[in-house]
Amino acid sequence: MTHQEFLDQVDAYALGALEPTEANALEQHLATEGPHPLCEAALARASETVATLAADLKPVSPPPRVWEAISQSIAQGQEPAPRKPSAPEPVARPSRATPPPARRIPAWTYGLAAAAVLALVYSGVTVRESRHSAAMASAAAAECRKELAESRIDLLRKEDAIQLLLEPGTQLVSLKPTKDAQGPLAQSTGVVIFNPRGRALFLGKSFPGQPTRDYELWLIRGGKTVAAGLLPPGPDGRVFADVRPEVFTGGHPQNFAISIEQKGGERDAPKGPVIFLGAVAAP
Amino acid sequence: MTRPAEDGTVLESVRRGDARALEELYRRHSPRLYALLLRMLRETADAEEILQETFVDAWRRAREYAASRGSVEAWLITIARSRAIDRIRNRGARLRLVKQSEQLAPAQPPQPEPPDVHAQTRLRRAMGTLPPEQRRAIELAYWDGMSQTEISRETGDPLGTVKTRVRLGLQRLAELLAG
Numbered sequence: 457m458t459h460q461e462f463l464d465q466v467d468a469y470a471l472g473a474l475e476p477t478e479a480n481a482l483e484q485h486l487a488t489e490g491p492h493p494l495c496e497a498a499l500a501r502a503s504e505t506v507a508t509l510a511a512d513l514k515p516v517s518p519p520p521r522v523w524e525a526i527s528q529s530i531a532q533g534q535e536p537a538p539r540k541p542s543a544p545e546p547v548a549r550p551s552r553a554t555p556p557p558a559r560r561i562p563a564w565t566y567g568l569a570a571a572a573v574l575a576l577v578y579s580g581v582t583v584r585e586s587r588h589s590a591a592m593a594s595a596a597a598a599e600c601r602k603e604l605a606e607s608r609i610d611l612l613r614k615e616d617a618i619q620l621l622l623e624p625g626t627q628l629v630s631l632k633p634t635k636d637a638q639g640p641l642a643q644s645t646g647v648v649i650f651n652p653r654g655r656a657l658f659l660g661k662s663f664p665g666q667p668t669r670d671y672e673l674w675l676i677r678g679g680k681t682v683a684a685g686l687l688p689p690g691p692d693g694r695v696f697a698d699v700r701p702e703v704f705t706g707g708h709p710q711n712f713a714i715s716i717e718q719k720g721g722e723r724d725a726p727k728g729p730v731i732f733l734g735a736v737a738a739p
Numbered sequence: 740m741t742r743p744a745e746d747g748t749v750l751e752s753v754r755r756g757d758a759r760a761l762e763e764l765y766r767r768h769s770p771r772l773y774a775l776l777l778r779m780l781r782e783t784a785d786a787e788e789i790l791q792e793t794f795v796d797a798w799r800r801a802r803e804y805a806a807s808r809g810s811v812e813a814w815l816i817t818i819a820r821s822r823a824i825d826r827i828r829n830r831g832a833r834l835r836l837v838k839q840s841e842q843l844a845p846a847q848p849p850q851p852e853p854p855d856v857h858a859q860t861r862l863r864r865a866m867g868t869l870p871p872e873q874r875r876a877i878e879l880a881y882w883d884g885m886s887q888t889e890i891s892r893e894t895g896d897p898l899g900t901v902k903t904r905v906r907l908g909l910q911r912l913a914e915l916l917a918g
Contacts, residue, residue: 467906472820503813504913513774
C-alpha cells in the first residue's frame, strides 16, 4: 500500500467503514512500512473528527456495576466475564469421568454392560484362538478396553438423560429441521432435554461429520442469541452434549437452534446456516 | 471536553499498572462513551458490556497507544466503536435467526426503547452544511456501524461514490469542527 492509498482510505478507516481486509491493509502499512509522519497525522486528524462526532452527545453516567466488573476483571487479570471465553467452550463431553458417590446406576445398565463385556470377551477369545501374534493380541486388548470404556460412558450418558427427564419441570424440546437442513442432514434428529432450573442435555442422531466446520447450539431469549456450545458428532453420527448451566442464568429461553459454523463456533450470533429450531414451552 | 495532556499523563500511569489511574480515565470518559454506545447499540445491556470491554481492553493495550495517532479520548472511542460495530454486524445474523424463531414462539419480550440523546447544536450545524448524501453516508457508518460496501447496498449508490462521500464528508467535517 502506498502512502496515497492510505490517505485515501484513512477517513473511512477512522469511521470504522472499511471491510476487515481493507482495515488490516491500513494497519499493516502503519506497522511495517514506516516511518509515516503524514499518514499518522492524517489518522490522528480523522480519529479526532470521529471522536468529535460523539462529543456532542449528552453524557450518561453508567451504572456503578460496570466499573465494579472492570475492576474485578483487572484484579483477576481476565477479560470481562460475559465475553469469556473468546470462542464457545466445547460442551459435548462425557458428562462425568466418574459418577458421584450418591448416584445410583440402574441395575439394567449393569446388565447391558455385562452383555458388552461378554461380547468383548468373545472377540478376545477369537483373537486368541486364531493364534495371532502377541502384538496383535495386545492391540486388540487395547481396543477392547477402549470399547468397554466407551460403553460405560454411553450408559452413564443414558442414565444422565433419564435422571434429567424424571426431574420435575423437565421438558423435551424437539428440534425441527429448517429448509437449510438438506442432504444427509434431512435424516438428522435432535432433542434438548431442558429443565428450567438450569440443566439441559442435547441428544442428536445421524449428524454427518463436518471435517472443516462445527455444529453449534444456540438458545434464543428476549430476542438475543446465546452461544450454548459445540455439538461434535461421534463416528456413528450420534451427539450427546451437556449444555453449560451458565447459559441459562439470563432467564428462560424461548427457543433452541443449531447452526453450522466455522471451526470453534461463533460467539454472539450464528453466521452459518441454521439447520434446526425448536420452541421451549413457557415456564 | 478532552484534556489531552492530562489524559496522556494518566495513561502513562495505566501503562505502569496503576488501577487507580484507569479508574480516573473511566471517571473522565465513561459518560460520553456510554452515551455513544447507547446511541449505537440501543440496548443498555450491550452498551454496558461493551463499555466494560473497552476499559479492560485499554488496560491491557495501554502500551500500544501512540499519541502521534490521536488523543487518548479518540483512542478510547476507537476501541469502543470498533467493538460496538462488531456487535452490530453480528446482530444482522442474530436477527435473521430470531426472525426465524418467531415463527415458532408465540411472542418475544419487547426490546428496550432507545435512550433519549440530544445532539449538540454545533455538530448539527456542521453536519447540516454537508450535502445530504455525504451526511447520510457518515451517519450510516457512524451510528449504524455499516461498512462502505453495506452503505452502497443500502443506498443503491456505487461503492466508489460512497467512498468519495465518506472521505469528502469527513474531511469537510474536520475543517468545520476544528474552526
